[in-house]
Amino acid sequence: MDASDLDFRTRTRSGCIPPELASRLLERGRADVVEAQAGRGQWFCALAWAKTLGDRGREGDAWEVLAPYVATGWWTAVVGAAGLLEGWGRVDEAIDITRKRMEAGHPRALDAYMRLLARHGRAGEAFDLLVPHVDDWVIATALVDVAHVAGRDEEAAALLAGLMRADHRCVGPWCCRGLDPDTALSLLATIRERQGRIDEAVALLRRRQIVSVNGRDRLADLLARHGRVEELRAYAARDGHGEAVRQLAELLEKGGDVDGAIAVYGPADGPAARDPNLAYDLAQLLTRHGRGEEAIAVMRAGADAHPGDDWILHALSELCLGQGRPAEGLAHLDALRVRRGGEEEWELYRVRLPLIAACGGVDEAVERARAHPEGETWYAAEDIARLFAGVGRTEEAVAVLQGHDRRIGHDLAHHLVDLGRVEEALDVLLHTSPRHRS
Template identity: 30%
Template sequence: MRIDDLSWQAENYGGLSPRKVDLLLEHGHLDLVIRAAEERGEWFCAERAAKELCRSGEFARALKVVEPFAATGWRTALWVKADVLLRAGRTDEALDLVRPDEEGRASQIVCRDFAELLAKAGRVDEAIDLLVPHCGESWIRSVLVEITEGQDRDEWLLELIAPHAEAARHASDESRWDCSRSDVQELQARVLERAGRVDEAMRILGQAIAERRCLTQNTLTAYAELLARHGRLDALRELATGRHAHTVLHIYAQALRDRGRVQEAETVMRDAIAADDWAGHRAWLSSALLRDGRLDDAITVAAPGFSSYDCGNLLAPLVHPLHDRPQELLHLLDHPLTVPHHGHAEFQHSWRAFALASLGRAEEAIAVVEAHPDPWSDPCIVRAGLLSTAGHLDAAATELRSLGSIKAREELFEVLVQQGQAAEAIATHPTAAEQRAARAKSTPVPLREDGYSLEPPF
């Protein structure tokens, strides 16, 4: 077991990926997960097994699973071991294991990680002392806000933030933008709110917006959400129906829905679409209608954006919530208003095949793939996946075994687990070393001058 190999696993989800380990655990195979960690050096098995064992109070077993990985000195494993020790009540051992040296104290990331561990151990003051030297960074201030919640440190924290807020105001007055303090007003408001000083929090954010001291959407969003949480709907409506509608109108509409005023929320958004046919308004309303079971209405609202490019495309946001509702997904794909996804008909072929297979119509699903082979990198793998989705596990397993490739063995794993053959699934799955070797042999993808691929997917 080497640090380089473990790092490759973690960075590439090599070996048994987290999703596959979770599948084993969902089927009650904790002992097999532990064995895979011990015999195959599967990091994600060790990590998740330790977490499961801690949940049941089996700290000694959890440490035994993690120890071989931590013994390499790999930092990720050391932190997991420290977490186990902390959960076991061995606080000093946990902290000593990952306590930063002088060099580590100069690293903001190391200090952040150790401060969060200190906070979990109930040593908030030590965590604060560690982070204060780095509080010139906005993300460190965010960590301080997180770890001090409920710790009776709000007034102290407000004093710490105040000079940064004042500096941000001065920069704004001088038409400068200080990125290191871009979120300081939102942090101030958050601490004031949790300290019970809601009106003061609203005043700070409202004034920043009125004086145009904020140059990001974050302040607008924070203010709108603050108003919504505390029922200040009149002020929220005024904010949302002005020049900031693109940023916060959906927050106002959702606040209305949360209070049972569903029809009013729909009217607000339809009026906005009539006045300013912006894709964001259509996206919110179509998703809301879909949640209410009004698929045809959702399609009608979203249809003008079905052929738009990139994030403006409104077809995929309707498709994804319907993955577990295949009959409705087919209805969407067959609807006369549904047009190709920015000309990429292959997306619809994929969605259609999946929906048909989910309904048990395996032959029709496979026929879609055979009629449109271009989108599929490996139609045989796709065929096996559709058979599995349709519930034909034996046929899927036979197909994948006949292929025998690294990819096929990865896909076979899930089929075997569903068949109740978890031990064979693990034995069949390629090791991290096999996966790494296979990827090293793959042909490099030619790139354009800007670094993007010359071949799909771009």
């Protein structure tokens, strides 16, 4: 086995049996196939088979399955094997294989190794080893987590404070290499919060330049966790704090104040009217509380206000289906088609298909899909096959997909396995050798 080959297969899913299919094979009693492929360089089969053996108490056999992958030095295999070893109680072995990759200089191994040490009574040692590398944001994050276990929060706080430059303002997301000021502030706030110094944590987070990371606002999260409703309400009222609006609504809903949660999203010209993501959140809130008609009206208004955002149409379609009102979804799409000059590219037309199927049946939806100018393309075949599969007509779904190239091989393989045609499924997935990057 070769680490670069394994990495390419798993990242691109080329010449690869994906994890969901490995699980599917086990569920359908084809452990023999998973075991065989585990010995032929199929990592996801190897991991699934090793887990199965471990659950049966055959840990030695499970390790034999993983050992050739770990021997390549491939980081994904090391992480997977270490996780299983740790779960089996073989902690020293998990630490050993992770340490070897750290000593070899793998960029992600130090973080994993130190966290492993901290979980097993060696947090102080881990903290000391992390300190020299604290100017890296990944290591700084690990340091803060390990400090809590080691009882060394104040030392970690002092390190972070010492790295922050009071006079520096980032000029862009790539201004600072390593530990940027916003991350340092957030990590220091984490320490202060768990020490019970909430006011200090709030003050630190108010100094950030970038308020939203991965769709979450740390300050809004903090205020919500500690029930500081009025502060959160004031924060949410500022322009550009959509995540805070969402957090406030979630907090009020959990507290039983549904009307108050709905009111957070504002009147006709409020936050939900300006931000389609908030409109979607409001619609979901209304739906959860049996107000489906209002939810549809919110999403319809959002679709009208943001005609270039086709994802809203998908959301509106799903909402209409869920409320048993597919004809309303079709009516909106008809009106939009008129405004767009009567044309619908497949990416928009496909939104219609589940609605048509709900109104007139799958056969009508398939017939109309095939009549579309793009109805014979491979990407249309995916949607048509999904219609058939959704009503249990798997053979017809397979027939549709088999007429197209291998780009849709994973969908085809799943259906073939469901039909018990495992060898055909493997042929679809493993027909080509993975290519290496130049």
